[in-house]
Amino acid sequence: MRHLTIPIDDEAIGDLKVGDPVALSGVMITARDAAHKWMVETFVKKTRPPQGDDLAVYEALKPLLNGSAIYHCGPVVAGLDTKQYRFVAAGPTTSIREEPYQGEVMRHFNVKAVIGKGGMGAKTLAACQDVPGVYLHAIGGAASLIAQTVVKVIGVYKLDFGVPEAMWVIEVKDFPAVVTMNAHGVSLHAEIEAKSKAVLERLLST
Amino acid sequence: MRDLTEALVELIRRTSTDLPADVEESLVGAREREEAGSAAQSALSSILENVALSRRNSTPICQDTGTPIFYVHHPEGWSTRRLREQIRAAVAQATARSYLRPNAVDALTDKNSGNNLGDDAFPTVHFEEVEGDALVIDLMLKGGGCENVGAQYSLPNGELGAGRDLKGVRKAVLDAAHKAQGQGCAPGILGVAVGGDRGSSYYASKEVLLRKMDDANPDPKLAEMEQQLVDEANQLGIGPMGFGGQTTVLGVKMTGMHRLPASFFVSVSYMCWAHRHRRMIVRGDDVTYE
Numbered sequence: 406m407r408h409l410t411i412p413i414d415d416e417a418i419g420d421l422k423v424g425d426p427v428a429l430s431g432v433m434i435t436a437r438d439a440a441h442k443w444m445v446e447t448f449v450k451k452t453r454p455p456q457g458d459d460l461a462v463y464e465a466l467k468p469l470l471n472g473s474a475i476y477h478c479g480p481v482v483a484g485l486d487t488k489q490y491r492f493v494a495a496g497p498t499t500s501i502r503e504e505p506y507q508g509e510v511m512r513h514f515n516v517k518a519v520i521g522k523g524g525m526g527a528k529t530l531a532a533c534q535d536v537p538g539v540y541l542h543a544i545g546g547a548a549s550l551i552a553q554t555v556v557k558v559i560g561v562y563k564l565d566f567g568v569p570e571a572m573w574v575i576e577v578k579d580f581p582a583v584v585t586m587n588a589h590g591v592s593l594h595a596e597i598e599a600k601s602k603a604v605l606e607r608l609l610s611t
Numbered sequence: 612m613r614d615l616t617e618a619l620v621e622l623i624r625r626t627s628t629d630l631p632a633d634v635e636e637s638l639v640g641a642r643e644r645e646e647a648g649s650a651a652q653s654a655l656s657s658i659l660e661n662v663a664l665s666r667r668n669s670t671p672i673c674q675d676t677g678t679p680i681f682y683v684h685h686p687e688g689w690s691t692r693r694l695r696e697q698i699r700a701a702v703a704q705a706t707a708r709s710y711l712r713p714n715a716v717d718a719l720t721d722k723n724s725g726n727n728l729g730d731d732a733f734p735t736v737h738f739e740e741v742e743g744d745a746l747v748i749d750l751m752l753k754g755g756g757c758e759n760v761g762a763q764y765s766l767p768n769g770e771l772g773a774g775r776d777l778k779g780v781r782k783a784v785l786d787a788a789h790k791a792q793g794q795g796c797a798p799g800i801l802g803v804a805v806g807g808d809r810g811s812s813y814y815a816s817k818e819v820l821l822r823k824m825d826d827a828n829p830d831p832k833l834a835e836m837e838q839q840l841v842d843e844a845n846q847l848g849i850g851p852m853g854f855g856g857q858t859t860v861l862g863v864k865m866t867g868m869h870r871l872p873a874s875f876f877v878s879v880s881y882m883c884w885a886h887r888h889r890r891m892i893v894r895g896d897d898v899t900y901e
Contacts, residue, residue: 424650439721481674481712493709494665494674499756499794523756523794523853544654545756545796545852546885547661548674567723568713569674581657583650583854597855598792601847605789608843609771609782 408579412472413517418537421584423591427541428579429518432559433474434466437498439570440563441506449509462562462572469574470514474541477503477521479569480552490558492575494548497522500540508532524585524594533588540586542593554580612690618891618898619701619748620708623679625900626750626889627671627710630662633824634800634861634886638662641798641851641858651856658851658884669710673796673885676711677754679727679734680817684747691738702727702734714755746893749821757795757883761816762787763809766875775875777836780805781843787879788844788860793853796883798861800824801840804878806868812878819866820882828865837863851884 409417411431421427436444446453448463455463481494500507500521507519511532518538519529522545533539543551557576564571585593638659645652665672681698685691703726705711715729716722727734741747764783766775771786773779784803791799804815828834840863850856861884870876890901 426650426653479674479712481671481676481709483709494671494712496674498675499759501794522796523792542852542854544657544661545793546673546883547657548672549665549668549670550657550661552670552674553664566721567716567725569723583653585854593855594792594853597849597853600855601789601792601849604847605785608785608846 409518411474413474414472415537418517418539418588421539421587423584423587423593425584427582427584429474429520429541429582430578430580431473432469432574432576433476433520434469435476435478435480435571435573435575437477437479437570438502439566440572441503441510443563444510444513445506449513465562466572467514470516472515472517474518474520475510475516477519480573481548482558482568482573485568490561490573492552492555492558495552495555496546496548497543499523500525504528511536511538520580520582524592530586530590530592530595533586534590537588539584539588541582542585543580543582551580554578612693614697615694615893615898616697616700616704618893619698620704620710622748622750622889622891622900623701623705624669624708624710626752626887627676627705628669629666629889630672630885631888634884635659635662637824637861638884641861644857645851646856649856650854651850651852651858654851654854671710671712672887673754673883674712675754675756676714677752677887678714678758679711680751680753681734681736682749682751682818682821683736683738684741685738686742686744686746687740689746694738695736698734698736699728744894748891748893750889750891751817751821752887753817754796754883754885757799757881760791760795761813761878761880762790763813763879764877766877777832780877781836781840783877784840784863784879785843785847787881789847789849791881792849795881796885797849797853798851798858798884800862800864800882800886801844801860802880802882803863803865804868804876805865806870807876807878808871808874809876812868812876813880815866815868816878816880819864820880820886821888822864824862830867833865833867837865
């Protein structure tokens with residue numbers, strides 16, 4: 406088990422190999438479909454003018470994301486009425502939906518780790534090499550277990566996206582994950598896809 | 612008619628937080644088959660630890676509590692309109708109590724309703740009048756990650772070399788299992804419907820998932836095919852979470868339907884390992900849960 410502290414330095418990123426179990430500690434942010442689309446359209450490609458609190462949130466996010474981790478997660482949150490937020494269930498969501506956006510977000514904000522499930526594709530793998538960064542695979546569905554590693558909900562941005570899609574700023578201690586895409590262009594997902602494809606072709610030929 | 616709202620909240624709590632024993636047992640079996648110290652075995656250990664923790668603390672097994680799908684079998688005399696109202700009230704209450712995540716998003720405005728109540732299909736409620744005196748309500752929570760990797764094939768399919776027979780069905784199901792990779796939270800359970808139209812076929816492919824994990828299909832041909840598909844899907848080596856390993860699927864459940872002469876659909880509903888479903892039985896004043 407390798408312990409990683411956020412912000413994560415380049416040396417620690419460079420040392421990570423595919424298959425390494427890691428325990429992550431520090432402040433990270435949840436972001437999924439709505440947040441990625443919003444970040445890319447408003448601040449990276451600038452195809453959509455900033456509205457409402459967009460610019461203020463952008464300024465707040467920049468230092469938080471710099472050297473940090475994005476977690477693909479739409480949590481179950483208690484305390485919504487009192488704003489004494491607490492994560493009740495917080496496993497990863499499927500990451501591949503962010504493939505069109507992820508690389509640009511990593512480069513723009515200097516995001517060092519993307520955490521989710523199911524893996525990502527070639528664009529994100531290339532960004533992992535450039536930034537450098539890694540993709541960390543959390544255990545899909547292990548929501549109560551992972552929620553216990555969220556020691557504090559520091560705040561929330563874009564709650565108008567809805568609870569699952571909002572950007573929750575959380576402090577985690579020993580958040581468990583496995584490196585499945587590293588900064589040297591190795592992807593466990595590409596490897597498993599290729600191997601299973603060969604088996605499928607053999608099975609389909611009979 | 613009595614008010615079942617509280618009893619329905621309890622059904623939702625149990626479904627979201629307490630994985631059925633047969634599903635848990637098959638996960639235990641899968642862990643035993645994986646290589647000691649592998650990422651696959653470690654994933655299954657975390658999964659089982661999470662199952663126990665969720666049951667103990669009454670917290671959702673998975674944060675994606677999915678589309679709540681209710682299958683209501685009621686004797687004559689029950690008002691389906693009032694049952695629907697009570698189901699909706701229970702869903703909103705269970706959301707406020709954090710047993711469910713607010714999941715109903717208006718597809719045109721992107722607005723999340725905040726209480727899991729959307730249009731008439733959210734939550735989904737199916738009604739069927741039956742003989743006897745017991746009201747039986749099954750609830751399935753179907754998460755989005757696994758729903759997204761479901762697939763429907765129209766046979767013949769030239770690319771797969773799949774014709775309009777069970778051999779062709781086999782190829783379609785294996786292709787679906789491969790395409791899903793680990794995305795649907797493997798090891799999953801595949802619900803397969805052969806026939807129907809596009810709508811009825813997908814419907815049946817979900818309903819068949821209510822069967823017990825270790826039961827045998829009453830149709831011997833399908834029973835044999837279910838076992839064959841489990842074996843072959845597991846040869847793909849995708850494994851738990853797509854980490855590679857022995858168990859890609861925990862089970863395959865199949866059903867046959869009637870079809871139009873022109874159509875031959877194979878529908879595959881992928882259920883994640885967190886196969887959350889529970890049953891509530893109302894008989895007179897008694898409410899029991901399975």
